[in-house]
Amino acid sequence: MSPSLSSNARASRTRHKNSLLASGTALMLASALGCGTAEPVVPETNSHEDLVRKSQSVIVGSRIQAESWSSALTTANAVFNEGGGDGQSVAGFQVNETIGYSQVDFGGGADQIQVRVGAPYAGGKADIYAGSTKIGTVSIDAATGSDWNVFTTKTVSITKTSGRQDVRFKAVATGGDWLFKFDYFELHNTGGGGTTNPPPQTGKVPVVVTNKCPFPLEVILSGVGDVPLEPVSGGVKPFRNLGTGASYTYYAPSNYPSARVSAYKTKPTPASPRELEKAEFTLGLDPGNGAQNIYYNLTYVDHVGLPMQINASGTGGGCVDVRCNKSQSALATAVANGCPDGLRYSMGGATICLAPRSFCLDGEYAGDSRRASVCSRLDGEIARCASKYPGQxxxxxxxxxxxxxxSAPFFDQSAKWCSAITRGMVDAPDSTNVAQYYNTGKPFNLYAKWVHDQCGAVYSFAYDDYPMAANQAGFYTCNGGRQLNVTFCPAG
Structure with a gap:
């Protein structure tokens, strides 16, 4: 259970709750993502093992020797090391083969790769992957010389990538037999975008976003009207790529309402615009003492995509830590195996469990046959509530x-009755006996129960904090707030 709210949090909850919990309408169904064919890889040992040095890590700008390929990430019985270039080089690289390097360190972000290659003819081309994500392509558009040991450096812009990643070069085309001989590659950060933190800014609140998920995330901080905090350049929103373990600090104005940090495994497109997960908060000055307040909660009222943690630090009370402490893999398994009514959809590059509020109110799902049962499940309890408590x-x-x-009519103004019907507690609407919630034999919101089973004291519906003594969820006010911290996948 979450700790009790401070008096400041209690007083502020009503004023600021609507701005945080208003999201969730007009969701768009993201298109499902296909799965690629797995690449063949060699076993732990092969006939080339005595030629292979242990794969090295690299800080952005340093050099990875091509001959340090990883046997576990390279096609079996394909390439081999021989003389030429800077020390040795890799020969025998042919179409549909892969050369891989284990856990290359992209640091805080690399947006360029320089590849040293050589071939006596044009046409060699290899796609470059970081993990399962294609980040660029290197190609030879002209012969580098008269033989295989004349090398040139090809500079390739890549998708901004950070953290440690397995890097693979997949051969896709050639002008002859081998694509090219491969000497080395280097990673560079040219200074555009990425995760380099801006300097501290006076009068603004640092919002530190951390990714502990086992895959990179694209994150963005936006305010009212979905307007990004950071400047939009050339119509492109300023996403920040966070590798596993990476953080980025935003500096938000002291008055910044209806803010959200949105996280995507895959950047949004017009066909797939919705985020995988989001963390919501509001910044404002305390109406009583003028101190900086940070208002926040942990909400899954729209859908469940990733575990999250939100906390704040400040000089006053109410700076509470709240989290869904499941690992990403455990929560993904719960979504796959237990999402109520099977309301699973692809959003932000992964599978989410959709809340029934979105499923029943958004036009995208109007033709789904499950609506008949899901969206009438509580009708009997609504009628029983009206009959049992006339005038209330x-x-x-x-x-x-x-x-x-x-929502309107009526339930937007009645936390008591919305909560009671949601939990199957019409006969005891003010009860704080949590053991009875979703356990009276009456119909209830299956999604709300499932969210609490996965994540504990978080918002599964808008009035999940009623009655407050039940500690089912909390809306927090960190008075004298100095910093807000948002972590995706706090348990990894």
Whole structure:
């Protein structure tokens, strides 16, 4: 359970809650991602093992010798090392073969690779991968010389990449037999974008975003109207690529409402615009003492995509740590095997579990046959509430979708009855006996129960903090706030 809220948090919850929990309408279904064919790799040992040196790590700008390829990431019985170039070089590289290098360090971000290659004819081409993501292509458009040992350096712009990644060169075309001889490669950061932190800024609040997921994330901080905090250049939003273990610090204005850090495994496109996960907060000055306040919660009211942790530091109270402490792999397994009603969709490059509020209210899902049962599940309890508590429970025309969303008519103004029907607690709407929640034999919101089973005291629906003494969720106010920390996949 989350710790109790401070008095500041209690007083501020009503004023600021709507700006944080208003998201979730007009979701667009992301298109599903296909899976590529696995590359053949060699076993742990092969006939070339005595020629292979242990794969090395590299700081951006240093040199990786091509002959240090990893046997575990390289096609079996394909390439071999021989003389030529800087020390040795790699020969025998043919179409559909792969040369790989284990856990190359891209540091805080590399956006360029320089590849030293040689061939007596044009046409050699290899795609470059960091993990499973293609980041660029190196090609030879003219012969580098009259024989295989005349090398040239090809400079290739790559997708900004950070952290440690397995790097693979996959041969896709050649002008003859081998693509080219391969001497070495270097990673460089030319200074554009990436994860280099800006300097501290007076009068602004640092928002530190950390990625502990086992894959890189593209993150962006936006405010009201989905306007990015950092400048948009040439119509391109300023995403920051965070490798595993990497962090980036934003500096947000002291008054910054309806903010969110959105995370994607794959950058959004018009066909697939939705984030994999998001962390929401608001910055503002305390109306009583003028101190900097940081308002935040941990909410999965729209969908579940990644585990998260949010906390803040400050000079006052209410600076609470809240988290979904499952590992990314454990949560992904729970989504795959237990997402209620099978409402699984692809968003932000991975699979999420969609909340029924989105499923029942958004037009994208209007033709789904599951709507008939999912979106009427609580109708009987709504009618029973109105009959049992006349003059108190007044839902009017509201049905199950409005309970899921705690929305108008009526349920946007009644935390008590929205919570009671959501949890199957119409007969004891003010109870703080958490053991009875979702356990009375009455219909309830399956998604809300599932979220709590996975992540504990977090928001699974908009009024999940009613009654506050139940500690089912918390809206926090860090008074005298100095820094906000957002971590994706805190347990790895």
């Amino acid at each position: 429970c007044n839902p009017g025309s509201a049905k199950t979708p409005q309970v899921y969303a705690c």
